[in-house]
Amino acid sequence: MSVQQETVHAGAGAGAAALRRQIVSTELGPVSVRIQPGTSGGDPSPGVPEVYLHGAAGSWTTFEPLLAGLPVHDKVLIDLPGWGESTAGAELEDFSIEATGRAVIEVLDALGYRQWKLVGHSMGGFLALHMAAVWPERAAGVAAISATTFGVSDAARKPLRRLSSFPAFVGMLLIMRTMAALGPAGSALIRAFGATPAMALLTSPFFAAPAAVSLQVIRGLSDDARPASFDAAARAAADYDFRQWLDIRCPVLAIRGDSDVFTPPSDLTRLAEVVPHARLVTIPRCGHFAAIEQPEHVQRLLDDLP
Numbered sequence: 001m002s003v004q005q006e007t008v009h010a011g012a013g014a015g016a017a018a019l020r021r022q023i024v025s026t027e028l029g030p031v032s033v034r035i036q037p038g039t040s041g042g043d044p045s046p047g048v049p050e051v052y053l054h055g056a057a058g059s060w061t062t063f064e065p066l067l068a069g070l071p072v073h074d075k076v077l078i079d080l081p082g083w084g085e086s087t088a089g090a091e092l093e094d095f096s097i098e099a100t101g102r103a104v105i106e107v108l109d110a111l112g113y114r115q116w117k118l119v120g121h122s123m124g125g126f127l128a129l130h131m132a133a134v135w136p137e138r139a140a141g142v143a144a145i146s147a148t149t150f151g152v153s154d155a156a157r158k159p160l161r162r163l164s165s166f167p168a169f170v171g172m173l174l175i176m177r178t179m180a181a182l183g184p185a186g187s188a189l190i191r192a193f194g195a196t197p198a199m200a201l202l203t204s205p206f207f208a209a210p211a212a213v214s215l216q217v218i219r220g221l222s223d224d225a226r227p228a229s230f231d232a233a234a235r236a237a238a239d240y241d242f243r244q245w246l247d248i249r250c251p252v253l254a255i256r257g258d259s260d261v262f263t264p265p266s267d268l269t270r271l272a273e274v275v276p277h278a279r280l281v282t283i284p285r286c287g288h289f290a291a292i293e294q295p296e297h298v299q300r301l302l303d304d305l306p
Contacts, residue, residue, distance in 0.1 A: 018036060024111070026107060027102060033079070033107055034076075035075070035111070038072050039071070048113075048140050049116055050075050050119055053124030054083065054121055055146075056148075062121055065295035076116075083224065084224065087226065087229075097130050097240055098130070098134075100236075105131075115140050116139065118131060118139060122263075123237070125143075125148070125254075126237065129142060130244065132248045132249075133246075136247055139250045141305050142250060143301070143305055146255065146260050146262060146290060149263070149267050156235065172230075180230075187227060191222050195219065200213075207292075208258070245271075251277070251279070252277065252278040253305050255283060256282055257285075257293070257294070259285075259286060283297050
């Protein structure tokens with residue numbers, strides 16, 4: 001396993017300017033990681049970082065609004081294999097929730113972290129819950145933000161049957177599969193479309209107040225789109241066995257926005273049946289990207305995670 005390191009100055013926040021970037025080799029290819037060092041020199045558990053896992057239409061930049069200031073513990077922001085800066089050499093033919101979890105473990109082991117709190121958005125929330133179930137002795141806590149779990153898994157198995165109940169996800173899945181079939185030209189088309197005003201209309205279902213979302217954020221969503229990776233993630237979710245989550249022992253915080261089109265209330269209800277100790281929170285005036293629309297509210301909830 002090899003680790004390459006460099007210091008980067010990225011993002012708009014004061015915290016984001018202090019990120020350290022590393023590349024770690026994994027079974028799914030090279031993975032790009034950014035670390036915001038913590039200040040917990042004398043803390044009883046200085047080695048427990050917060051590990052941020054983005055969704056299937058994102059990258060580490062999804063969490064930039066949560067990087068202001070200096071954290072007590074390290075914040076580790078991973079571009080998952082197939083997304084962001086972890087696309088070159090990504091082994092998508094081997095993609096699965098299980099393999100992605102192992103790749104994240106490879107990254108955390110290479111960085112010297114033996115225990116962690118996981119903060120996952122969308123597919124990243126799904127992945128965080130999986131990791132907590134498979135490595136219960138290492139998971140100190142999970143915050144699943146708009147985790148795309150039961151409903152999306154069912155829609156990925158039967159997209160046409162679930163078109164009426166999950167139109168946003170099924171529509172996005174069909175678009176991504178069409179773009180994936182075009183190869184690199186598909187990604188280029190999405191990026192080009194992202195530079196037009198029509199992209200704001202297309203992404204409006206993701207937000208409770210789309211008019212308040214900056215064009216920079218909208219453009220970022222198109223830049224982060226990886227059609228083949230999205231399709232691979234959907235197929236992995238369709239085949240997942242949720243009974244594994246019965247083994248989750250750590251504190252779990254499950255968050256959704258009240259206008260979230262990808263994470264319905266029924267997903268949180270079903271999660272509570274599998275993980276009875278989970279704390280369920282619905283954020284008002286919020287869609288699928290809570291860290292973008294309600295970052296202060298999300299940060300308060302993360303601060304209260306044991």
